[in-house]
Amino acid sequence: MSVPASTPALEVRGLVKHYPGVTALDGVDLVVRQHEVLGLVGENGAGKSTLLKALVGLVVPDAGEIRVRGEAVKLRSVVDAADHGIGMVFQEQSLVPNLTAAENILLGGEGPGVRRGVYRWDAMRRLAQEQLDKIGSNIDPLVRTDALSFADRQMVEIAKVLRIEQRSQHPPVIVLDEPTSVLEAKEIETLFAQIRRLREFASVVFVSHRLDEVLEVCDRVAVLRNGQSVGELAAAGAVPRELHRMMIGSTGSDDHYHENAAAVVESERPRLTVRGLSGTSFQDVDLDVAAGEIVAIVGVHGSGREDVCRALFGAEPVTAGEIRMDGKKINISGTRAACAAGIGYVPAERKTEGMVGPMSVAENMTLAKQRSRCAGPFVAPGKQAAVVDRWIDRLCIRTPGRDTPIQRLSGGNQQKVVLARWLVDGDIRLLLLDHPTRGLDIGARSEVYRLMRELAASGVATVLLADSLEEAIGMADRILVMNDGRVVSEVACPAGGKPSPLDLVKEMV
Amino acid sequence: MSTPVALKPAAEAATGDGGPRLGRRLTGFMPLIALLALVVALAIADPGFLTQRSLTAVARTAAPLIVLAAAATLIVLCGGIDLSIAAVASLSTVLLALWLPHLGGLATPAVILAAASIGAVQGVAHVLLRIPSFIVTLGGMSILSAVALVVSGAGTVRVVDDSTVKWLELYVGGYVPMSFVMALVVVALIALALRLTPLRSWISATGYSESAARLAGTPVDLVKIGAFVVSGAGAGFAAIMLVSRQFSGGPTMADNLLLPAVAAIVVGGTAITGGHGSVWRSLAGALVVTLLRVGLPIVGVPSAYEQILYGVIIVIAVTLTLDWSKVSIIK
Numbered sequence: 084m085s086v087p088a089s090t091p092a093l094e095v096r097g098l099v100k101h102y103p104g105v106t107a108l109d110g111v112d113l114v115v116r117q118h119e120v121l122g123l124v125g126e127n128g129a130g131k132s133t134l135l136k137a138l139v140g141l142v143v144p145d146a147g148e149i150r151v152r153g154e155a156v157k158l159r160s161v162v163d164a165a166d167h168g169i170g171m172v173f174q175e176q177s178l179v180p181n182l183t184a185a186e187n188i189l190l191g192g193e194g195p196g197v198r199r200g201v202y203r204w205d206a207m208r209r210l211a212q213e214q215l216d217k218i219g220s221n222i223d224p225l226v227r228t229d230a231l232s233f234a235d236r237q238m239v240e241i242a243k244v245l246r247i248e249q250r251s252q253h254p255p256v257i258v259l260d261e262p263t264s265v266l267e268a269k270e271i272e273t274l275f276a277q278i279r280r281l282r283e284f285a286s287v288v289f290v291s292h293r294l295d296e297v298l299e300v301c302d303r304v305a306v307l308r309n310g311q312s313v314g315e316l317a318a319a320g321a322v323p324r325e326l327h328r329m330m331i332g333s334t335g336s337d338d339h340y341h342e343n344a345a346a347v348v349e350s351e352r353p354r355l356t357v358r359g360l361s362g363t364s365f366q367d368v369d370l371d372v373a374a375g376e377i378v379a380i381v382g383v384h385g386s387g388r389e390d391v392c393r394a395l396f397g398a399e400p401v402t403a404g405e406i407r408m409d410g411k412k413i414n415i416s417g418t419r420a421a422c423a424a425g426i427g428y429v430p431a432e433r434k435t436e437g438m439v440g441p442m443s444v445a446e447n448m449t450l451a452k453q454r455s456r457c458a459g460p461f462v463a464p465g466k467q468a469a470v471v472d473r474w475i476d477r478l479c480i481r482t483p484g485r486d487t488p489i490q491r492l493s494g495g496n497q498q499k500v501v502l503a504r505w506l507v508d509g510d511i512r513l514l515l516l517d518h519p520t521r522g523l524d525i526g527a528r529s530e531v532y533r534l535m536r537e538l539a540a541s542g543v544a545t546v547l548l549a550d551s552l553e554e555a556i557g558m559a560d561r562i563l564v565m566n567d568g569r570v571v572s573e574v575a576c577p578a579g580g581k582p583s584p585l586d587l588v589k590e591m592v
Numbered sequence: 593m594s595t596p597v598a599l600k601p602a603a604e605a606a607t608g609d610g611g612p613r614l615g616r617r618l619t620g621f622m623p624l625i626a627l628l629a630l631v632v633a634l635a636i637a638d639p640g641f642l643t644q645r646s647l648t649a650v651a652r653t654a655a656p657l658i659v660l661a662a663a664a665t666l667i668v669l670c671g672g673i674d675l676s677i678a679a680v681a682s683l684s685t686v687l688l689a690l691w692l693p694h695l696g697g698l699a700t701p702a703v704i705l706a707a708a709s710i711g712a713v714q715g716v717a718h719v720l721l722r723i724p725s726f727i728v729t730l731g732g733m734s735i736l737s738a739v740a741l742v743v744s745g746a747g748t749v750r751v752v753d754d755s756t757v758k759w760l761e762l763y764v765g766g767y768v769p770m771s772f773v774m775a776l777v778v779v780a781l782i783a784l785a786l787r788l789t790p791l792r793s794w795i796s797a798t799g800y801s802e803s804a805a806r807l808a809g810t811p812v813d814l815v816k817i818g819a820f821v822v823s824g825a826g827a828g829f830a831a832i833m834l835v836s837r838q839f840s841g842g843p844t845m846a847d848n849l850l851l852p853a854v855a856a857i858v859v860g861g862t863a864i865t866g867g868h869g870s871v872w873r874s875l876a877g878a879l880v881v882t883l884l885r886v887g888l889p890i891v892g893v894p895s896a897y898e899q900i901l902y903g904v905i906i907v908i909a910v911t912l913t914l915d916w917s918k919v920s921i922i923k
């Protein structure tokens with residue numbers, strides 16, 4: 084039962100998927116060849132995740148055909164897909180944290196690892212090691228997964244997915260949905276080495292919004308727009324600009340970070356002054372942000388920068404230190420106190436912490452500042468409509484209406500609503516942005532940058548935990564480097580005198 | 593630069609996707625449909641059912657259940673559950689019977705205040721000690737039942753002079769029991785408070801995603817404690833209805849209302865996982881449950897089977913209303 088090498092590993096023809104009011108896939112065609120890494124790019128809401136979910140049986144398409152090695156198949160569940168050798172590495176990390184890597188890898192398919200209902204650890208170890216060997220990983224199978232680094236856990240996920248090889252005698256197809264969006268630069272390198280290795284015995288579909296990395300790791304890139312395939316190109320020799328043009332159907336602007344709109348920092352007006360702030364995972368942090376200034380904090384996982392941000396918003400305990408806003412000492416006892424002090428926070432986990440999915444755009448936008456839609460103690464529908472529509476307009480939020488549940492919007496538009504939440508009543512003084520562009524496409528990112536510039540120009544102080552060093556350098560006026568819970572250095576970052584990423588990396592490790 | 597969303601124009605969407613929408617709308621009206629179906633079924637089974645007398649009896653029976661369920665709905669909307677409502681109500685009947693001779697007209701507000709305070713204590717314990725509401729109220733149920741036994745001397749407390757609670761036994765317009773009218777007023781007041789103020793947003797956000805609500809500066813803790821206070825007060829008010837009807841208070845008087853109240857909430861379609869639902873739904877649910885209760889003997893099922901019925905309808909209703917996308921682990 085051999086399949087000629089020219090037959091595609093996977094072929095999708097005219098795939099259609101409707102959701103109420105939305106056509107997520109509108110006749111998508113896609114070919115995944117054997118032993119290739121295929122990139123899949125497109126704007127937020129283009130249908131990439133829906134397509135991948137259809138490939139692993141998590142979404143049942145309304146029309147269209149999926150062929151595996153030339154043979155039409157119906158995929159109704161993840162098990163169906165696994166039987167055909169298709170597996171997905173989940174971005175939300177599906178490992179059980181308090182089990183060992185071996186248990187996680189073999190979960191549900193222990194085979195000889197279990198005899199009479201009891202684990203045989205030597206067999207478990209051997210079987211898990213076999214999977215880990217496939218990806219050349221030196222993770223100890225008997226270590227608990229919550230003791231592993233983020234990147235290592237992803238390796239365990241990949242090892243786990245590769246178990247589908249036992250279910251079909253053909254080379255597997257592994258799909259990865261935005262695997263890099265939560266990884267650090269170094270971890271991304273490890274992942275890419277892994278993907279190149281996978282190519283030897285499998286096909287890979289890889290989704291990312293970072294076009295440079297897509298071009299780096301992929302052989303070929305397919306582009307989706309509004310649920311349709313709009314083209315593909317060979318990665319070799321291609322440039323991100325070209326890809327971006329295909330994604331949006333027109334040429335984008337070059338001034339990605341809107342540097343010419345950079346605000347004048349009013350350094351004589353210190354907005355936030357933090358002295359000696361300590362908490363569970365950070366010590367003795369000093370931080371100054373002036374009105375109109377954007378300060379980026381960079382650091383690797385475990386540097387404590389996220390916790391500093393959350394502590395400033397009252398979402399994490401502080402054991403010592405002093406926080407002043409506009410010179411006045413304030414006591415941030417909780418998130419409510421922070422809101423009242425004019426502080427806003429945009430969490431990194433948009434889907435679980437940033438927004439309330441089933442609630443409407445209007446409710447999400449006014450959640451923090453109820454006064455903006457109320458007359459006295461009562462909600463005033465007219466006032467709410469006016470204020471919400473004004474911000475939908477100002478931020479060009481694409482939504483069918485203000486009453487649409489926010490979960491139906493694309494990622495970029497969701498993020499704009501979450502940002503607008505802090506702007507609706509106009510008394511925002513300090514914005515804490517934790518990875519505000521995570522998972523956003525280039526266009527949406529650029530709009531978020533523009534908005535940050537506008538806010539800075541109006542005197543808002545911003546603390547930014549950037550998605551990448553490039554973003555930190557592009558947006559910030561000043562960069563603090565954190566390591567192991569402490570601020571280890573400060574780098575000026577004025578327009579025209581930007582440091583290089585390499586300079587920063589040296590400080591970070 | 594822009595970020596197009598793959599959206600069809602609204603008109604097209606409405607025609608193109610009629611099926612699922614109609615389905616969803618139907619689920620929304622499910623409790624009402626069930627209610628109508630039950631009324632029709634009972635009218636067929638017993639032609640005497642649609643008389644004024646038996647409808648009045650149904651309304652009287654439903655009143656305390658409506659109040660209990662509607663008040664506890666707030667906690668379910670916040671993503672919790674209150675298992676202590678029946679125990680609070682039982683204790684409240686005892687307190688009312690004991691206090692009536694001394695406090696007279698003040699006994700009613702005093703009992704509601706006491707019940708609300710019990711709710712507040714449980715709410716504070718839930719919020720400050722971070723104990724799941726399920727555990728707090730399970731413990732509360734056990735403690736309060738014991739307290740009721742102790743203060744009542746483990747027996748029924750007779751009410752000699754019930755002049756100050758008798759008004760609940762009046763009939764509005766001659767037919768509609770006052771207790772039923774008051775139950776509707778309670779439901780309407782809670783519904784209005786939710787509809788007209790930011791409370792609705794706060795409660796839904798807390799129920800759907802507590803961390804997101806907290807990070808938006810929502811007063812999550814206050815909202816939850818408030819829900820417990822309302823739930824306690826509701827139990828107190830239900831107790832007053834029970835006493836006015838039975839001329840006595842008893843340490844287990846309301847205990848058999850716990851399952852029906854939870855059933856009423858879930859039959860109404862309020863999601864047990866929080867966020868989605870309303871007190872109107874619980875009103876419909878309470879009527880459905882009451883009709884089932886009244887209807888069983890009519891169709892000849894012994895009332896001993898009642899508990900089986902509650903068990904079955906709770907499981908079925910939760911299965912139908914559960915938002916599976918939100919539940920990753922079934923506990």
Ligand SMILES: Nc1ncnc2c1ncn2[C@@H]1O[C@H](COP(=O)(O)OP(=O)(O)OP(=O)(O)O)[C@@H](O)[C@H]1O
Nearest residue numbers: 102107126127128129130131132133491492494598
């Ligand atoms: N379960 C769902 N219910 C309703 N609409 C949905 C659902 N899942 C996706 N959609 C909609 O389908 C469209 C495509 O979504 P999809 O998640 O595939 O986009 P994507 O290309 O992965 O975007 P992103 O880059 O933001 O991850 C979007 O408009 C989205 O709002």
Ligand SMILES: [Mg+2]
Nearest residue numbers: 131132133260
């Ligand atoms: Mg996606």
